[in-house]
Amino acid sequence: xKTPIIAPSILSADFANLQRDVEMINASEADWFHVDIxxxxxxxxxxxxxxxxxAVAKYAxxxxxxxxxxxxxxxxxxxxxxxxxxxxxxxLEASTHLHRTIQAIKAEGMKAGVAINPHTxxxxxxxxxxxxxxxxxxxxxxxxxxxxxxxxxxxxxxDLKEQILRNNSNCLxxxxxxxxxxxxxxxxxxxxxxxxxxxxxFSAANPTTVISKLKQLPKGYTAKR
Ligand code: DX5
Ligand code: ZN
Numbered sequence: 765x766k767t768p769i770i771a772p773s774i775l776s777a778d779f780a781n782l783q784r785d786v787e788m789i790n791a792s793e794a795d796w797f798h799v800d801i802x803x804x805x806x807x808x809x810x811x812x813x814x815x816x817x818x819a820v821a822k823y824a825x826x827x828x829x830x831x832x833x834x835x836x837x838x839x840x841x842x843x844x845x846x847x848x849x850x851x852x853x854x855x856l857e858a859s860t861h862l863h864r865t866i867q868a869i870k871a872e873g874m875k876a877g878v879a880i881n882p883h884t885x886x887x888x889x890x891x892x893x894x895x896x897x898x899x900x901x902x903x904x905x906x907x908x909x910x911x912x913x914x915x916x917x918x919x920x921x922x923d924l925k926e927q928i929l930r931n932n933s934n935c936l937x938x939x940x941x942x943x944x945x946x947x948x949x950x951x952x953x954x955x956x957x958x959x960x961x962x963x964x965x966f967s968a969a970n971p972t973t974v975i976s977k978l979k980q981l982p983k984g985y986t987a988k989r
Pocket of ligand 2: 798
């Protein structure tokens with residue numbers, strides 16, 4: 765049975781006990797650490813920067829999946845690599861020369877991801893879909909954890925999956941925002957590969973059990989062709 769990649773979002777961790785929370789994820793069935801970088805310009809919130817990412821990387825035994833919610837992300841590609849990123853995702857809306865940015869990320873030896881806001885059509889990914897390793901589909905407006913899931917995401921996810929199959933791309937679909945026990949099974953049926961979960965994991969009485977539940981869900985997409 766194919767199972768999803770689970771990426772708990774550090775944004776919802778207890779920053780005063782970051783090492784403890786990183787070690788909890790190390791010991792769990794999670795696959796990646798999702799690291800949300802916000803600059804207060806692209807999104808109306810500021811999260812944390814290189815020193816905190818380095819602190820996570822110091823204890824993490826799993827890859828860091830870094831989601832840049834910053835303007836002009838091409839300015840900091842090497843810095844995020846040096847701070848331990850394995851996957852580096854930039855927003856389509858924040859990078860004027862997206863194709864060049866993708867090549868620069870790959871040249872640093874990282875997997876390249878492109879994130880799209882809820883209003884951005886998946887059709888805009890068609891000309892880079894064979895160049896990238898991951899699409900981070902925002903299922904909330906980026907900036908905060910714990911927001912309500914936008915239902916339109918299911919259809920967008922299936923449309924993107926069809927685009928990926930049509931282009932023989934190996935790109936993964938990651939869903940970010942409002943993932944929980946209700947939305948996760950449906951997302952996997954619509955073609956999702958990677959589930960980011962912040963609030964659902966870290967507000968749980970037992971986060972390890974919640975991660976395990978997500979990891980056991982089957983990936984059930986059936987092509988429409
Ligand atoms: C939102 C971030 C998300 C966030 C998800 O801007 O990109 O990664 O942590 O949080 P939840 O799972 O709580 O919706
Ligand atoms: Zn994110």
